[in-house]
Amino acid sequence: MASVHPNGKSAFSQPLSRGQKLRLWFRKYFLEGQHLEDEAEKNLANLPENPTLHDLIFIKYRKFVAGLIPFLLIHTFWWSTAIRHNFFRWYPDYWHMPVTMVLGSFVGGMTSEGAGAVAFPVLTLVLHVAPPIARDFAIMIQSIGMTSALTCIVFMQVKIEHRAVLLGTSGAVPGFVLGVHFIDPLMTGPQKKMLFVAIWTAFAFALAILNSHKKRTTFKEIPEFCFWKGLVLFVTGLIGGIFDSFAGSGIDVSIFSVITLLFRVSEKTATPTTVVLKGINAVFGFYYRAVMMGDISEVAWKYFAVTIPVASFFAPLGAFIGSHFHRQVVAAFIYILELATLIGFLCNGPSWQLLVIGSAIIVFGYVFFHALSRAGGVLLQSIQRRGKQDVF
Template sequence: MTTVTISNSTESSTDEQQSTKRTPAAWFKKYFLAGQQLSAVKVEPPPDASFFERILITHRKYVAVILPTSIAMIIWLLTAYRYNWFRLYETHWQMPIVMILGCTVAGMTAESGGAVAFPFMTLAMHVDPGDARDFAVLIECAGLVCATFSVHFMRVQVESKATLFGLMGSIPGLIVGFEYFDHLLTGPQKKMLFVSIWSSFAVALYILNREKKRKTYSEIQNMNYQKAIILIVTGFIGGILTAFTGSGTDICLFSIITVLFRISEKVATPTTIEIMGMNALISGYYRAIWAADVSEDMYSYVKVTIPIALIVAPVASFIGSHFHRQVLAWFVYIIEFAAIVGFVITGPPIILLVIGAAIIVVGFLFFFGLCKLGERMMNQDRIHLEGTLPMDTPKAQIGWSQ
């Protein structure tokens, strides 16, 4: 039996022809009120449902944000009162402010809060990259876990195969990265790698999104062992990068499933949120409990930033699930551009600038090659599906349109 995906993010030629006539209100509705892409399973309240059961079902998306945030905030408030964490705001106020942006990024895009925390702490505050990495993974434990709950409770569609095989690779990658690779690079080298690798991806994603009538899917088509191996290897590499900077698995898998497998950003983003949430829990456990090597200063920053993560990340996840995929992509462009500017402003050695520029060029060529390979794979999937479906099956029902 052939499984058919009824989803496509191709923008119609009619919209393109009428783009000049679109009012500001219509433009805002298209890009910021595009609606959630939910799973196919719909739950209706039974006739004998109680008042609270009806609330949980009919107002699911609001409960998904309020419930985890409320429970976690009560726990934090009781703990903060018991140990007087409030006094820490006098000396550690910087990160709560910065992580308003960081947690917004984590909830809305494929990049975790570490994509903001790591460059800010290392480039602006001159914090050791290892300490910045520890802060990133610990604060992600709070924010991304709540955001993951919100994603699943709202039944926002995710690519479960990418999650499964990505985690199969990222967990060993984290351990290998922490144990063997983390000590091989200096602080400036880690900063350079962080900025250059993800900047090359942002450029490739921009070129990909410039394709006219770009076709996307809501799940990986014709899943086989070769695609599973690609996801596992990608997760492994991402796990190693996460061990350096506190993020990496999310953007690695996001790049593969969007650029190679042509998954819509509206599906890829919540998928990477849950992947990075699991990676954050494992990384946090490893650094805080197994290695027991987190500095007291980083713990203090985490204590005062937790409320921001608990509130902003789930809310941003809810809001971002309504955005057009192009809006989510532009978040990635802006973040990476800001990271490049910040890295250059710090005045790194010329050799690092040259190496970073070379990595951006090579990385761009790599991702551009993935774009072309993804287009070829999409055409093969199309031929395969057309050959297994009845002749009169409408094209709109097989995941694409012309």
């Protein structure tokens, strides 16, 4: 049989069979491969023929070990606690939350949207749970799921933008505190639902803008980093932290949009970066709501207790699988999720005032993200004129 080249033609220019075309398509979109830290790529390329136990754990089989670490650790503590306090009695009443978070945790680990992007709309739009309870549960469960995915990403040594994590978190922490005390109380439940749907729909447009450039130049990390770029990350984190304060999610999509559209960082770096960012900020949000404010409802605690085993498994699984997918596949998951959220919001019969304001936010978001993309193009041209070579 003639060998097949990546360009879709055989070595002797024979037409490909349907099966060969299908295999090429599958490899392109679902087996693209991971982008690793430079040191990890070097170690993997130089793996000895007779690897040591250290080589096997941290290099050859790091992908599988990465998922086992959070799974075993969290399940050990959860099962011992669940048996001691009989968490199992709550499943007949709250079984729908673990079922929901199978998808939520998987999507959260795989995409730039945290698990809260599923938890919040399902709780508020489908189950009609009060937004503060939905917000708290989203933060609580992401402190398990997203930190599990974080552990998986760090152990696998998948490439992330460390400065975006550090500066984004520096802004998100005061943003969350400001938002939860002064901004969240000003909004009604329907307004919070509307803002969530409008902001995330606008993000879907941002992703569509990003993916409309089929062969654009991208970078492994933010190129020519300087003070003003750090300030942009801090301010973006501040805004994202405010979003987190009423919806339990937002810092992740905010940072993702800026570093991909403006700074032209590859989604293969940006997506795991936002997972790590969300995991860190979910832990802080959980701590602040549970310890410093101490008013998390009993229902949210029960939702959290019955969902931990699911989140600790499916979030790392999503991070592992998503790190191999093509960006278009990951984007497709987000498009479907946002469309379902928008339909759910409309089916709840919002007032015409909310529809008008929400539509205005979506339009403004589209214009803003389009302008951000154009600004990113100008920056890219400036970098290319100076001969920047560290691109994908």
